[in-house]
Amino acid sequence: MFFRFLRNLTKSSTLLLAFLLVPVINADWFALNMTRGITDISNEVFELHMLIFWICVAIGALVFSVMFYSMWAHTKKKNPVPAKFHENHKLEIAWTIIPFLILIAMAVPASKTLVKIYDDEAGDINIQVTGYQWKWQYKYLEDDVSFFSNLSTDLDEIYNLVPKGENYLQEVDEMVVIPAGKKVRFLITANDVIHSWWVPAFAIKQDAIPGFVNTAWTVVDTPGIYRGKCTELCGKNHGFMPIVVKVVEQEEYDLWVDNKRQEAIKLAELTTKDWSTEELVQRGQEVYEVNCVSCHMTDGQGISGIFPALAGSEIALYDKDRHIEILMEGVQGAAMNSFDYLSEVELAAVITYSRQAWGNAEKGDGEVVVPKDIVEYKEPKI
Amino acid sequence: MSAVIENHHDDHHHGPAKGLTRWLYTTNHKDIGTLYLWFSFAMFLVGGAMAMIIRAELFQPGMQIVEPEFYNQMITLHGLIMIFGGVMPAFVGLANWLIPMQIGAPDMALPRMNNLSFWILPFAFFILLSSLFMEGGAPNFGWTFYAPLSTEYAPPSTTFFIFSVHIMGASSIMGSINVVVTIMNMRAPGISLMKMPLFVWSWLITAYLLIAVMPVLAGAVTMMLMDIHFGTSFFNAAGGGDPVLFQHIFWFFGHPEVYIMILPAFGIVSHIIETFSRKKLFGHSSMVWAMLSIAILSFVVWAHHMFTVGLPLAAEIFFMWATMLIAVPTGVKVFNWVATMFRGSISFETPMLFAVAFVVLFTIGGLSGLMLAIVPADFQYHDTYFVVAHFHYVLVPGAIFSIMAAVYYWIPKWTGNMYDERLGRLHFWLSFIGVNVTFFPQHFIGLAGMPRRYPDYALQFADWNMVSSVGAFLFGFSQLLFLFIVLKTVMGGKKATGQVWEGAKGLEWSVASPAPYHTFSTPPKVD
Numbered sequence: 001m002f003f004r005f006l007r008n009l010t011k012s013s014t015l016l017l018a019f020l021l022v023p024v025i026n027a028d029w030f031a032l033n034m035t036r037g038i039t040d041i042s043n044e045v046f047e048l049h050m051l052i053f054w055i056c057v058a059i060g061a062l063v064f065s066v067m068f069y070s071m072w073a074h075t076k077k078k079n080p081v082p083a084k085f086h087e088n089h090k091l092e093i094a095w096t097i098i099p100f101l102i103l104i105a106m107a108v109p110a111s112k113t114l115v116k117i118y119d120d121e122a123g124d125i126n127i128q129v130t131g132y133q134w135k136w137q138y139k140y141l142e143d144d145v146s147f148f149s150n151l152s153t154d155l156d157e158i159y160n161l162v163p164k165g166e167n168y169l170q171e172v173d174e175m176v177v178i179p180a181g182k183k184v185r186f187l188i189t190a191n192d193v194i195h196s197w198w199v200p201a202f203a204i205k206q207d208a209i210p211g212f213v214n215t216a217w218t219v220v221d222t223p224g225i226y227r228g229k230c231t232e233l234c235g236k237n238h239g240f241m242p243i244v245v246k247v248v249e250q251e252e253y254d255l256w257v258d259n260k261r262q263e264a265i266k267l268a269e270l271t272t273k274d275w276s277t278e279e280l281v282q283r284g285q286e287v288y289e290v291n292c293v294s295c296h297m298t299d300g301q302g303i304s305g306i307f308p309a310l311a312g313s314e315i316a317l318y319d320k321d322r323h324i325e326i327l328m329e330g331v332q333g334a335a336m337n338s339f340d341y342l343s344e345v346e347l348a349a350v351i352t353y354s355r356q357a358w359g360n361a362e363k364g365d366g367e368v369v370v371p372k373d374i375v376e377y378k379e380p381k382i
Numbered sequence: 383m384s385a386v387i388e389n390h391h392d393d394h395h396h397g398p399a400k401g402l403t404r405w406l407y408t409t410n411h412k413d414i415g416t417l418y419l420w421f422s423f424a425m426f427l428v429g430g431a432m433a434m435i436i437r438a439e440l441f442q443p444g445m446q447i448v449e450p451e452f453y454n455q456m457i458t459l460h461g462l463i464m465i466f467g468g469v470m471p472a473f474v475g476l477a478n479w480l481i482p483m484q485i486g487a488p489d490m491a492l493p494r495m496n497n498l499s500f501w502i503l504p505f506a507f508f509i510l511l512s513s514l515f516m517e518g519g520a521p522n523f524g525w526t527f528y529a530p531l532s533t534e535y536a537p538p539s540t541t542f543f544i545f546s547v548h549i550m551g552a553s554s555i556m557g558s559i560n561v562v563v564t565i566m567n568m569r570a571p572g573i574s575l576m577k578m579p580l581f582v583w584s585w586l587i588t589a590y591l592l593i594a595v596m597p598v599l600a601g602a603v604t605m606m607l608m609d610i611h612f613g614t615s616f617f618n619a620a621g622g623g624d625p626v627l628f629q630h631i632f633w634f635f636g637h638p639e640v641y642i643m644i645l646p647a648f649g650i651v652s653h654i655i656e657t658f659s660r661k662k663l664f665g666h667s668s669m670v671w672a673m674l675s676i677a678i679l680s681f682v683v684w685a686h687h688m689f690t691v692g693l694p695l696a697a698e699i700f701f702m703w704a705t706m707l708i709a710v711p712t713g714v715k716v717f718n719w720v721a722t723m724f725r726g727s728i729s730f731e732t733p734m735l736f737a738v739a740f741v742v743l744f745t746i747g748g749l750s751g752l753m754l755a756i757v758p759a760d761f762q763y764h765d766t767y768f769v770v771a772h773f774h775y776v777l778v779p780g781a782i783f784s785i786m787a788a789v790y791y792w793i794p795k796w797t798g799n800m801y802d803e804r805l806g807r808l809h810f811w812l813s814f815i816g817v818n819v820t821f822f823p824q825h826f827i828g829l830a831g832m833p834r835r836y837p838d839y840a841l842q843f844a845d846w847n848m849v850s851s852v853g854a855f856l857f858g859f860s861q862l863l864f865l866f867i868v869l870k871t872v873m874g875g876k877k878a879t880g881q882v883w884e885g886a887k888g889l890e891w892s893v894a895s896p897a898p899y900h901t902f903s904t905p906p907k908v909d
Contacts, residue, residue, distance in 0.1 A: 032826040034762055041758075049759045056749040064742060067720045071738065074659075076729045082661040083725035091721075092668055092714070099713045103706045106756065111699050113758040118695040133535075158838060160444040168443065169840045193531040194625060196690060196765065200831050205761045207691045209626060210530065211619020214692035231690075231765040231833040233524045235531060236451045239836035303451065305518030306537055335535050 035200045038222050042203035044113045052106055059102075117203075123185030123217055125178065131188075131195030131208035131230070134237035134294060137341065138176050141187075145260040148341075149174045150290050151240045158240075169239070170227045173290075175246040178220065179253035185217040192337050193235060199228035199245055207232055220247045237294050271344045271371040277352065280368060284353025287346045291339065292354075300358040307335065310354050317364025323351055324369065324377050344374040397899055406501070409493035410899065411478045416796075417500050418475030419789075423865070425467030425507060426782075430858050432460040437820075437854040440847050443839055453837035454522035455514065461525025465643065466550045467507050469777065472785045473646040474499075474557045477585045479796065481561060483890035483897065484579045486570030486906040491563040499556035506549035513539035524835060526636070529617030529628040533609040540610060544603045551596045558589035558596075565589075570889070572908035576667060579888055583670050584649030587677045591638045591645075594681075599635040602628065626691050633684035641680045644776060645673055647744075647784030648715060651737045653888070654791050655719050658734035659726030660885035665718040672711035672718075679708050689760045698757050705755040709748070716745050731883075732806030736787035739779055739814050747775030750825065765835075768828025774821045778857075779814075786813070786864065793871055794878035798896030801871040809867060812860035819853025 036046045073079070128139040132148075139146040152173045156162045165171070178184045188197050190208035198205040202218040220226075228243035248256070289298075296302045300311035310316050315323050327347055330338035339347065351369040355361065398404050398413065408414060435456050439448050448456070478496065482489055490496050513520040518537035521527065532540060565586050569578070578586075605628075608614040615621025617628045648669070656663040663669070685693060685701040693701075719741050728734070750772040754760050763769060786809075794800050823846040828834075832843045839847065878895040889908070893901050 032829065034829040035831065045758045045762060048756060049753070049762065052753050052756055052759065056752060060745065060749055063716060063720060063745065067723060067738075067741065070720070070724045070726070071728060071730075074724065074726050074728055076660070076727045079725065079727050082659065082727040084662070085725075086662040086664050086666070086722075088664075088721075092665060095717045096710060096714060099710050103709060106752075107703055107706055110702065110756045110758055114698060114702075115695065117758060117761075118698075158445055160446065164443060164841060166841070169838060193535050194528055198765075198833070200762060203758070203761055205690050205764055209619075209691065211623075211625065212692060229831070229833050229836075233454070233528070233531065233835045235522075235535060236454065238454075239450065239833075239838050303518075305516070333534060 037201045037203050038224070038226070039202050039218050039220055041113070041117060041218070042201060044116070045203040048110055048113055051109070055102060055106060059099075119217065120215060121183075121185075121217075124182040125184045126187060127176065127178070127184065128187045128189070128213075129176075129197055129208065131190035131192075131197065131234065131241075133192050133235050133335070133337075134230075134241040135290075136176075136195075136197070136230075136241065136243060137191075140257070143257050143261075145257060145264075147174050147260070148290075149176065149244070151237075151242060153240075167227070170229075170242050170244070172242055172244045175225070175244040177246045177248060177253060177256050179250045180223050180247050181219065181221055181250070183217060183219050185215060188214045188216060192335075194232050195230050195234045195241070196232035197228070197243060198231045199226055199243055201226040201228075202245075205231060223247045223249060267343055267345065271375065273371075275345075275348070275370055277356070277368050280349045280352040280370070281356050283345065284349035284351070285357070287342065287350040288353050288357075291342070292350065295335065296354075300354065300360075311358035311360060312363060313360075316354050316360050320351075320355070320365075320367045320369060323355070324373065327351060328374075328377060344371040344378075347371075347374045407497070409489070409497050411482050411490045411493070411496065412796075412897065412899065414490075414496050414500050415475045415478030415480075418471045418478060421500070421503060422468050422470075422472035422475060422785075423868075425463050425471070427861070427865075428511070429460050429463035429468055430861060432456045432463070433854060434858050436460060437851040439837060440839070441851040442848065443841055443844050445838055448837070450837045451519065451522065454524070454835070455520040457835055458521045458524055458527075459510070459514070462510065462521075463507070464777075465525065465639075466547075467503075469643045469781045469785070470554065471503060473585075473588070473643070473781075474554075476581075476646065476650070476785070476788050476792075477557075477561055480792065480890060481564055481582055481585060482568070483893065483901055484582050484888055485565065485568060485573055486889050486902045486908065487564060487568035488900060488903050490560050491568055492560045495556050496560055499553045499560065502549050503553050506546040506553065509542050509549070510546040513542050516542070526632060527606075528632070529606060529609070529625050530619075533606050533617055536610070541607065544607050547603045548600060551600045554592050555596050558592040561585050561589040562593070570902070570905040570908050576670065577908075579649075580652040580663070580666070580669055581646065581649035584645045584647075584673055587673050588642050588645045591642050591677055591680065595635040595638045595642075598631060599639075602631045602635065605631075626688075629688050629691060630684070633687045634681075636687065637684040638677070638680040640773075640776075641676060643781045644744075645677070647740065647781050648673060650784045650788045650791075651719065651740050652722075654733045654737040654787055655722050655741075656887070657791075657883050657885040658731060658737070659723045659728050661722060661726035663718070664721035664724075665714070668714055669718055672714045675711040676708060679704065679711075683708065686755055686760075689757050690764050702755055702757045706752065709752050712748055716741060716748075727885075731790075732801070732803060732810055733787045733791035735807065735810045735814075736783045736790065739810070740783045740787065743775055743779035743783070743817070747772055747780055750775065763828065765833055766828035767824045767832050767834055770834045771821050771824035771828060774824070778821065779817050783813070783817075789868065791883075792890070793868070794882045795890060795893075795895050795897055797872050797875075798878055798894075799871050799875035800878050801867055801875065805863065805867050805870075809860060809863045812863065813857060816853050816857025816860055820850050820857055821853075823847075823849045823853075 034046060034049050036043060126141040128141060130137040135148050135150045137148050149172045152171045153169050157164045157168060188206045188208045190210045195208040196205060197208055204216040204218060206214045206216045224247055226245045230238055230241045295307040296310050300309060302309040327339045330336050348369045348371040355366060405417060439453055516539040518539060520539055521543045523532040523536060565582055605616040609616050609618060615623035617623050617625050619625060652663055652669060683701060683705045686705040689698060754763055754772060790801060790806055827843050827846045832839050880894050881891050882895060889906055
């Protein structure tokens, strides 16, 4: 009976093999290795990687060939009487000292590269990178520019409802822009849990840790778009907070900075505008979908036991002041952080949205919060 | 006093008690060893089922069968269960069965504590697994549970997780004390330390490591508990605490822990290679010194798990050099195994197949570990699938293959029956192919840039992920064959002789197969 099973197994393993071969043949054989990257440092790291790799291959080949030789030549059949030796001091000393020397040969260039990477001088441009659950914030310290960068891949692509685009999970709504040929220093930190900022093309990977500021720097000569990822488990959407860096020529960079400043001014003007409830709800829904939806969910129900529901919540129904306070200050000891970095318009809109949506307006007081309310909240209390 | 004398009268029946209470009340090292081994196998299947869920989700890009939140619970529990429930109890089970027989002792030194250290384990894992059904779900912060993801941002079930880690720690510490006391006090006359079999040596060192680092883990989880419930801020930057401190404490436990999971494997593989090469082990004392140096070095390399947290340059360089140094004693061990085989008279029964695969695949894992030690390169490797490939190479075809090798090697002694050699070899080849198809492509995925702990990935990683998943299913389902083989052997089969293997040396082979319920009531003669 068992051997019939074995025969079936052989048949199904042929199937399995065919199944295995399809992806193996299709696989992109050039994507097997580390990227060389585009900076001097990333090239050095790549060379270092290849050096150690080939040393390891050589060691492996040597050890395994002796081993396989003896598995072939010293079987019970071919060598019925085993040798008697079980010690050889010269050999043992050799295979302790030689690996030691090989290790030094690897560690010395590695240490040299490391010293270069640890250059802590200020850059021509200094950008503060802050990790949030689950997005990145970029603050250009010299230029007074600041924005968030969110994943822009559609949920429908993730849930396989529509075909996936070329840059699936590697695209954002706003890229970090840096000028070519300038030394850019990143000051990396986090607002909630630990994240890690990784751009393989620059060979930069630094943990973003709340309460700490880590630094990393790069000089990129080739304009282009370089993609990276968060590499420290930071909760539910760890896999969904990519990094995209766009390197442009200096003139284009200056233009971009100007544009960002104009945008900020326009945004400030919006605060004084008279908003209708519909406008606020509409704008609020956009803000909600970027900032709130991953915990509180599209239907406002949250996730039972971890993230509270907003639909039907006492605060969203009756307590406008507390509602503003929670968004501004966060909730101590819970996953809810302060969102005071959003603009007044965004805050007012998202609060209004969550007081109107999911039947909250009908059940509760449905009070509208306008940007002015947020401005008032921010004013020093006497 | 009189009670003691009466007990002596009771000692006349030598067999085990009847029924379920035999297992509940047993203080016999062989029974407890069996309990540990079955428990670890059950946990291996549970953790393995989780791995199947993980690989099924990663079969294709996009979210298909689970949500990211549940995916994180799976990777967390898979890691914790495989380490604390699969590998460690299996080694303790082997220690229970083998240490007394290999040193000619009648039993473990502290038999009642032995019973306790086993029987608290099922409760620990019941608590841990029950968190899956709690509001907010199971722990979801990875087996390394970095704060503040595991404190301020953790689900409520984290408190149960902490309690279960405490119980596991208590069990490990009791088990280790038992091993140390047994080895130090109960060796048959004539077995000096340097004459001790290598499995015993490996466990002596492992036990000391456990006693040293388990309290550190307990400290870490207790600080988490304080942060969560009692308003302290050990790991909370906003309260003046330090999230990186958590990582230092965790890896001060964590690095010795990974050697805890590999040292006993070194012992096992040394015995098996010696037996099936029919030649005395090359460099017995250098094997001991190598293990001791690995154990000592394991306390000064922890920060190589943390090269990207922003350590000062001097620390990075120190931990890089110290870590690379470990390659020297590890290399010595591999060279010794090869030299043992060299000009031996080798046959390839199932235990030897697993042992040879161990040497090759563990070496591959060791070499990728060396690559990971190079800090600038680690900036590219860190937290990618390259790391996942590395540690699975040392843990699956490393630790787990050694455990399987040990089961095939000693099961004739345990049950008195030979296992089915043909099925054993089939199990080996399925596992060998499965493991390599699963984990080898993960090197590529990692180098190409896929981070670990991702429930979904960019399209360029799709092909190799699919290959890896197919391999994982093959490996996973092959283990049911292992279960079948073990059950078949327990129930019957060709009778084994006392010697079992032509080339086997050691006291455990001097007793009958199956080993009598009580062995070495009087110490054997050893020259």
